[in-house]
Amino acid sequence: MQAAAPQAHEGAARPGIPPHTSASPPWRQADVLPAGLSAWLDAHADALDSGAQDPATLLPALADAGLFRWGVPAAYGGIPDTDAGHAIEAIAAVGSLSMAAAFVGWSQRSFIEFLLHTPNRALAGRWLPELVRGRMAGATALSNAMKYLSGIESLQISAREDGAAWRLDGVMPWVTNLRPQGFLVAAAVARPDGQAAVVALPHDAPGLARGADLELMGLRSTNTAAITVAHTPAGEASLLHADARAYLPALRPVFVGLQCALSIGLARRGVEEARSACPGGAAGAILAASVDALSRRVEAASAALIAGVRAGALASRPLDLFELRIELAESAGAAVQLELQACGGAAYLTGRRPGFARRWREAAFVPIVTPSLLQLRTEIARKRGDGGADR
Numbered sequence: 132m133q134a135a136a137p138q139a140h141e142g143a144a145r146p147g148i149p150p151h152t153s154a155s156p157p158w159r160q161a162d163v164l165p166a167g168l169s170a171w172l173d174a175h176a177d178a179l180d181s182g183a184q185d186p187a188t189l190l191p192a193l194a195d196a197g198l199f200r201w202g203v204p205a206a207y208g209g210i211p212d213t214d215a216g217h218a219i220e221a222i223a224a225v226g227s228l229s230m231a232a233a234f235v236g237w238s239q240r241s242f243i244e245f246l247l248h249t250p251n252r253a254l255a256g257r258w259l260p261e262l263v264r265g266r267m268a269g270a271t272a273l274s275n276a277m278k279y280l281s282g283i284e285s286l287q288i289s290a291r292e293d294g295a296a297w298r299l300d301g302v303m304p305w306v307t308n309l310r311p312q313g314f315l316v317a318a319a320v321a322r323p324d325g326q327a328a329v330v331a332l333p334h335d336a337p338g339l340a341r342g343a344d345l346e347l348m349g350l351r352s353t354n355t356a357a358i359t360v361a362h363t364p365a366g367e368a369s370l371l372h373a374d375a376r377a378y379l380p381a382l383r384p385v386f387v388g389l390q391c392a393l394s395i396g397l398a399r400r401g402v403e404e405a406r407s408a409c410p411g412g413a414a415g416a417i418l419a420a421s422v423d424a425l426s427r428r429v430e431a432a433s434a435a436l437i438a439g440v441r442a443g444a445l446a447s448r449p450l451d452l453f454e455l456r457i458e459l460a461e462s463a464g465a466a467v468q469l470e471l472q473a474c475g476g477a478a479y480l481t482g483r484r485p486g487f488a489r490r491w492r493e494a495a496f497v498p499i500v501t502p503s504l505l506q507l508r509t510e511i512a513r514k515r516g517d518g519g520a521d522r
């Protein structure tokens with residue numbers, strides 16, 4: 132029998148948390164996550180990773196705890212006087228307990244951000260309350276679009292004219308949060324005139340087909356699969372924006388920032404576990420110094436990320452954003468390595484260090500979240516080598 136998610140408790144997330152600055156300590160989990168959700172994630176993190184936990188329980192658990200209210204106007208069910216920086220910290224808090232949960236949270240909150248900034252207010256008004264409350268899943272296939280903006284990849288969906296609408300064809304090979312109970316998927320499409328647009332397609336759109344869940348080595352309860360579209364209609368009602376190059380650059384800092392939250396959460400947890408397991412003596416002192424240095428590195432990078440997102444500065448400096456993503460991803464891997472060194476052979480024995488094997492797999496996932504670290508490094512090298520300006 133599958134374990135049930137925590138009971139719904141409307142308005143569980145608490146407003147009034149001060150903004151994170153470089154001079155302030157990071158939020159505690161208790162500042163952003165209700166105790167019931169923290170306990171549930173801690174108890175079911177391994178099952179969410181392996182797929183033993185019913186995926187249908189995850190999104191409602193996150194939504195009922197108020198996770199998607201941070202940085203959303205009250206008119207749509209959000210918490211007043213909060214912003215995208217709060218949302219990043221909330222996803223990071225989830226990521227310290229479960230990467231699978233944070234991955235779903237990233238997708239849902241990213242889709243919410245797309246709707247907050249679309250000029251299609253009818254589309255936003257229809258779906259934002261449903262997404263904030265977790266009644267509909269938001270699946271983002273815009274990693275392809277973000278790579279397209281930087282010249283890393285061509286668009287995978289093409290549109291052709293069909294009267295007043297378009298017909299879409301193509302594939303989205305890796306999309307998360309594709310809940311069988313109902314989802315919207317955001318995708319960039321190559322318009323008939325060669326430019327790019329962004330559309331939101333419902334799960335039951337004609338010609339849209341969801342594949343079987345991908346055979347991942349972890350993150351199995353995330354409803355991650357491929358989507359194909361064949362002659363799928365898309366009209367003005369489904370248009371997030373007619374011009375992807377005007378729409379996506381301003382969204383990129385939050386989109387990537389929420390991705391970075393996965394790394395921040397895992398890095399903080401790895402630091403915490405390494406610190407608690409540090410041995411005594413000279414070896415322990417050496418290791419503790421490395422743990423402290425890494426903790427400072429993580430907090431400096433996360434503070435710079437959140438400050439840049441809040442100020443809007445990273446919208447015009449994508450290479451700086453990419454470098455922060457690389458820094459935080461590397462820090463997550465380093466934190467798990469330090470946890471291993473602190474625990475020694477006990478970490479390699481089944482059952483001796485609960486959660487370590489999962490965190491090791493989570494650290495392996497972080498570098499390949501698209502755009503992958505290799506793709507980002509390639510783009511940075513190309514731009515820096517060409518002497519080109521950020522775009």
